[in-house]
Amino acid sequence: MLEALTLPFMQRALIAGLMVAFLASYYGVFVVQRGLGFLGNGLAHAAFGGVALGLLLGREPLMIAVPFTVAVSIAIIWVRHRTTLASDTVIGVFFAVSMAAGIIFLSLKKEYSADAFSYLFGSILAITDTDLKVSAGVVLLALLAQPLWGRWAYATFDRELAISDRVPVVLDEYLLGVLLSVTVVVAVKVVGIVLISAFLVIPAAAARLVVRRFATMTWLSILFGMSSAAFGLWGSYQLDLPSGATIVILQALIFLACLGILTLTRAIAAGRGKA
Amino acid sequence: MHAVHTHNLSLFLGESQALADISCCVREGEFVAILGPNGAGKSTFLKVLLGVLEPSSGNVLVFEKKPREVDPAWIGYVPQAKTLDRNFPALATELVVTGLHRTWRRRISAADRTAALSALEMVGASHLADRPLSALSGGELQRIYLARSLARKPRLILLDEPATGIDTVGETDFYRLLARYRNEQNATILMITHNQEVASAHADRVMVLNRRLLGFGTPQETMCDECLQSAYGPAHHPLHLTDLRAGSHA
Ligand SMILES: Nc1ncnc2c1ncn2[C@@H]1O[C@H](COP(=O)(O)OP(=O)(O)OP(=O)(O)O)[C@@H](O)[C@H]1O
Ligand SMILES: [Mg+2]
Numbered sequence: 375m376l377e378a379l380t381l382p383f384m385q386r387a388l389i390a391g392l393m394v395a396f397l398a399s400y401y402g403v404f405v406v407q408r409g410l411g412f413l414g415n416g417l418a419h420a421a422f423g424g425v426a427l428g429l430l431l432g433r434e435p436l437m438i439a440v441p442f443t444v445a446v447s448i449a450i451i452w453v454r455h456r457t458t459l460a461s462d463t464v465i466g467v468f469f470a471v472s473m474a475a476g477i478i479f480l481s482l483k484k485e486y487s488a489d490a491f492s493y494l495f496g497s498i499l500a501i502t503d504t505d506l507k508v509s510a511g512v513v514l515l516a517l518l519a520q521p522l523w524g525r526w527a528y529a530t531f532d533r534e535l536a537i538s539d540r541v542p543v544v545l546d547e548y549l550l551g552v553l554l555s556v557t558v559v560v561a562v563k564v565v566g567i568v569l570i571s572a573f574l575v576i577p578a579a580a581a582r583l584v585v586r587r588f589a590t591m592t593w594l595s596i597l598f599g600m601s602s603a604a605f606g607l608w609g610s611y612q613l614d615l616p617s618g619a620t621i622v623i624l625q626a627l628i629f630l631a632c633l634g635i636l637t638l639t640r641a642i643a644a645g646r647g648k649a
Numbered sequence: 650m651h652a653v654h655t656h657n658l659s660l661f662l663g664e665s666q667a668l669a670d671i672s673c674c675v676r677e678g679e680f681v682a683i684l685g686p687n688g689a690g691k692s693t694f695l696k697v698l699l700g701v702l703e704p705s706s707g708n709v710l711v712f713e714k715k716p717r718e719v720d721p722a723w724i725g726y727v728p729q730a731k732t733l734d735r736n737f738p739a740l741a742t743e744l745v746v747t748g749l750h751r752t753w754r755r756r757i758s759a760a761d762r763t764a765a766l767s768a769l770e771m772v773g774a775s776h777l778a779d780r781p782l783s784a785l786s787g788g789e790l791q792r793i794y795l796a797r798s799l800a801r802k803p804r805l806i807l808l809d810e811p812a813t814g815i816d817t818v819g820e821t822d823f824y825r826l827l828a829r830y831r832n833e834q835n836a837t838i839l840m841i842t843h844n845q846e847v848a849s850a851h852a853d854r855v856m857v858l859n860r861r862l863l864g865f866g867t868p869q870e871t872m873c874d875e876c877l878q879s880a881y882g883p884a885h886h887p888l889h890l891t892d893l894r895a896g897s898h899a
Contacts, residue, residue, distance in 0.1 A: 407736070407737060407738075523753075523755070524750075524752035524753045524754060524755065525752055525753070527752075527753035528747060528751075528752050528753040530737065531734060531737045531739065531744075531747075531753065532728075532734065534696075534701060534728060535726070535728065535747070537700075537701045538696075538699040538700065538701050538721065538724070538726055539721045539747075539751035539752075540700075540717070540721050540751070541751075541752070582738060585738050586738055586739075586740060586781045587738055587739060587740060587743065588737065588738050588739055588743075588753065589755045589756070590738075591738050
């Protein structure tokens with residue numbers, strides 16, 4: 375049953391999957407609590423624009439996708455700060471534009487590009503050592519930025535209180551936007567553009583259902599994210615299913631279980647109230 | 650020393666002018682109540698003192714420094730009860746601890762917990778310490794915010810309609826607590842309220858605001874009809890239409 379782990383491509387997939395899951399479920403707690411679930415989707419489609427541009431230019435797509443996605447997220451936050459438009463409206467605009475640009479880039483490329491599909495739906499077979507190194511770098515960045523958790527949590531709770539206590543919230547919003555963009559891009563190969571936002575949203579949302587503290591939510595989200603990645607990859611190998619989709623189904627099962635726990639504890643509390 | 654000193658302070662929010670030419674001085678240790686109709690710029694004024702909003706023109710000094718240069722530990726702020734984010738997973742104690750550390754803490758140390766509990770005790774909310782925010786009533790949450798602002802032992806307390814939702818017994822206790830804290834620490838208090846009786850009973854001076862500073866003096870001086878009319882206009886007193894226009898569209 376563990377013989378899959380002796381295969382080099384599976385080893386790479388597992389390491390990449392765990393790193394991506396860690397990143398997405400860590401940043402996911404801020405995404406979920408700030409009501410930015412749609413941002414994951416928007417950035418994923420920005421990544422699609424970047425990947426398509428990379429394919430068109432014949433360069434390593436992810437190397438083009440990183441600056442492209444970072445630029446889009448900076449633009450989203452910039453417009454958000456300067457207008458009264460709601461976040462999802464601004465994201466909606468950039469999301470559509472990046473997607474449109476991506477489609478045009480792909481159509482300009484004359485040869486058939488099967489590659490595009492592996493980016494849309496993820497392909498663990500395509501994970502290279504370079505991908506692993508880049509992911510490891512992004513994980514390192516997340517760990518270095520980890521002392522900012524408290525600041526981010528404070529501003530997530532109440533932006534204005536955080537400003538009054540001299541938290542540089544505007545800077546932090548850009549920082550978080552950039553880190554999220556990079557995370558989304560490194561997740562592309564494992565998860566696929568279509569499903570990335572699930573990695574950001576579902577583990578954190580599941581954790582939110584069963585915790586009373588943000589710190590616990592953070593740990594639990596990481597635990598849910600990483601375990602569903604590990605088991606999902608293994609399951610996808612055993613059952614010959616696409617990796618990203620299998621992981622997302624596992625995340626959804628965890629979410630359902632948490633929902634069950636929540637319903638049950640409420641029912642028990644209500645029962646006690648009646649007794 | 651002046652706790653607050655503003656000179657010709659003006660502030661535009663978008664296209665509308667929220668504050669116009671406000672010049673005032675508040676001495677250290679004073680209790681000032683701020684009165685004014687909805688949309689008068691009262692909350693905006695406190696946010697300028699906090700350093701959250703930058704004035705468009707004029708000067709503002711808090712303890713003789715620019716607001717952003719003041720040590721935030723000196724200022725305790727209770728924001729206006731808005732649609733508070735109850736969706737954030739947190740226990741009441743954790744919110745109080747942000748008053749001590751000015752950041753969100755992963756863990757609550759024993760010392761922090763003791764300090765938070767004593768702040769909660771002051772506002773009569775120690776029984777709420779371990780409740781999640783989502784399980785608090787509006788008035789209960791307001792008390793937690795009060796505890797949070799006092800936990801850091803501020804020299805200047807900025808209160809934006811702090812008694813909103815607090816029951817009458819609680820309100821009496823609250824003003825008693827403020828008075829005691831002020832005497833012990835020589836703290837300065839600026840409190841926005843819509844309650845004129847509260848303002849005249851507890852404040853040394855009353856500031857009447859409606860974009861402009863329409864009156865600033867002892868309760869006897871400012872709570873005269875003329876001054877209040879100029880701020881609130883004919884809704885209260887059918888006469889003096891001209892004063893209203895002068896006040897709100899200045
Ligand atoms: N973000 C904003 N952008 C533009 N205008 C704003 C903004 N926030 C507030 N205003 C305007 O500024 C003015 C002052 O608002 P402020 O919240 O300071 O009033 P207030 O005196 O505290 O009123 P209330 O008694 O209702 O709390 C109002 O006219 C309001 O419409
Ligand atoms: Mg207000």
